[in-house]
Amino acid sequence: MGDLLGVAVLGAGHMGADHIRRLDQVVSGARVAAVADPDTARAREAVAGIEGVTVHADALAALDAPGVEAVLIASPGPAHEEALLAAFARRLPVLCEKPMVPDPAGALRVVEAEAGLGRRLAQIGFMRRYDAEYRRLKSLLDAGELGRPLMLHCTHRNVSSPPHFTSAMLIDSSVSHEIDAARWLLGQELAAVTVLRPAPSSGAPEGLWDPQFVVFETERGALVDVEVFVNCGFGYQVRCEAVGERGSARIGEEHGMSVTARGGARLEVPQDYLDRFADAYDREVQTWVDATRRGQVTGPGAWDGYAASVVAEAGVRSLNGAGRVAVDLAPRPELYARTGH
Numbered sequence: 001m002g003d004l005l006g007v008a009v010l011g012a013g014h015m016g017a018d019h020i021r022r023l024d025q026v027v028s029g030a031r032v033a034a035v036a037d038p039d040t041a042r043a044r045e046a047v048a049g050i051e052g053v054t055v056h057a058d059a060l061a062a063l064d065a066p067g068v069e070a071v072l073i074a075s076p077g078p079a080h081e082e083a084l085l086a087a088f089a090r091r092l093p094v095l096c097e098k099p100m101v102p103d104p105a106g107a108l109r110v111v112e113a114e115a116g117l118g119r120r121l122a123q124i125g126f127m128r129r130y131d132a133e134y135r136r137l138k139s140l141l142d143a144g145e146l147g148r149p150l151m152l153h154c155t156h157r158n159v160s161s162p163p164h165f166t167s168a169m170l171i172d173s174s175v176s177h178e179i180d181a182a183r184w185l186l187g188q189e190l191a192a193v194t195v196l197r198p199a200p201s202s203g204a205p206e207g208l209w210d211p212q213f214v215v216f217e218t219e220r221g222a223l224v225d226v227e228v229f230v231n232c233g234f235g236y237q238v239r240c241e242a243v244g245e246r247g248s249a250r251i252g253e254e255h256g257m258s259v260t261a262r263g264g265a266r267l268e269v270p271q272d273y274l275d276r277f278a279d280a281y282d283r284e285v286q287t288w289v290d291a292t293r294r295g296q297v298t299g300p301g302a303w304d305g306y307a308a309s310v311v312a313e314a315g316v317r318s319l320n321g322a323g324r325v326a327v328d329l330a331p332r333p334e335l336y337a338r339t340g341h
């Protein structure tokens with residue numbers, strides 16, 4: 001390994017371009033060595049001013065480019081499986097954006113491929129685990145101050161959804177964060193899911209079931225509810241309240257600047273995830289680079305990505321009329337024996 005970890009970034013869209021900037025300007029110990037995007041103009045724009053980086057239309061060509069020692073996958077979810085398996089074949093450590101692989105069968109193939117290597121190479125981009133507020137809530141729950149957790153009440157609102165967004169993506173793209181956060185905060189698997197939907201908002205694109213209300217039952221009898229509303233129009237709001245037998249704790253309320261002007265006061269609300277979770281993404285990628293340089297994987301892994309896909313797919317079946325759907329996970333390979341891996 002050189003002085004700086006050489007990273008290939010696959011996908012130079014919203015997330016990929018932001019990660020390229022982060023690797024180049026924020027994170028220490030790494031450099032962008034290669035970028036792949038079928039839209040090569042977009043890739044070139046994302047690396048403008050960065051030296052020593054090669055641009056590729058094909059993702060696999062970027063993995064084989066000079067100086068590549070690790071991979072950051074920020075292409076759309078359906079492209080992730082091929083990229084993950086190709087990285088494993090080359091023994092390259094990977095940070096893969098969520099959803100790891102939206103289809104559970106593909107997600108299981110990724111788990112089995114990594115388990116077959118006998119060592120972890122993949123970290124999944126569930127960045128809320130690196131958010132300061134989520135970490136405080138996790139510490140509080142682990143310390144037992146709230147007593148046994150009974151419920152999590154979650155809110156996940158986006159100002160608007162991208163044009164390609166489908167009703168299923170409210171669950172397998174947006175709620176995938178709550179699925180991972182709930183599993184991590186509670187240290188339990190999610191055992192069943194029921195999705196309800198009110199009459200759609202008139203602010204949602206025609207045909208999109210937005211908002212939705214999702215209820216998870218955990219394996220030890222806690223409940224997790226999620227309001228997901230991706231065309232709310234007014235702000236990016238991610239909240240979570242944990243209710244235990246002896247207390248409750250709430251995060252996500254106090255973001256933005258408090259402004260007093262013209263005889264009134266207002267609290268500015270972030271408008272997107274890049275703003276709300278900026279520090280979390282920075283900590284996520286820095287931690288990944290540091291661990292990779294030590295030859296370790298410390299963050300959420302392929303099993304977490306797989307579990308999220310299975311739970312989300314059950315949620316999509318519920319959304320499509322199946323009522324309460326039980327979650328059926330494959331046996332957990334020994335490689336992922338420890339919670340959160």
Ligand SMILES: NC(=O)c1ccc[n+]([C@@H]2O[C@H](COP(=O)([O-])OP(=O)(O)OC[C@H]3O[C@@H](n4cnc5c(N)ncnc54)[C@H](O)[C@@H]3O)[C@@H](O)[C@H]2O)c1
Nearest residue numbers: 010011012013014015016037059074075077079097098099
């Ligand atoms: N962690 C988060 O909060 C967060 C936020 C946004 C997006 N994401 C995830 O990041 C990923 C990318 O989302 P986005 O919003 O940047 O999408 P985007 O549409 O803005 O960008 C995707 C880019 O990938 C390119 N691409 C398509 N197929 C490719 C392939 N096979 N190899 C390489 N590049 C390919 C596209 O041309 C496009 O430029 C998704 O998995 C998404 O769920 C995560």
Ligand SMILES: O[C@H]1[C@H](O)[C@@H](O)[C@H](O)[C@@H](O)[C@H]1O
Nearest residue numbers: 098158173174175177230273
């Ligand atoms: O891909 C994005 C991203 O994961 C965001 O964090 C989430 O708030 C959005 O709903 C989702 O569409």
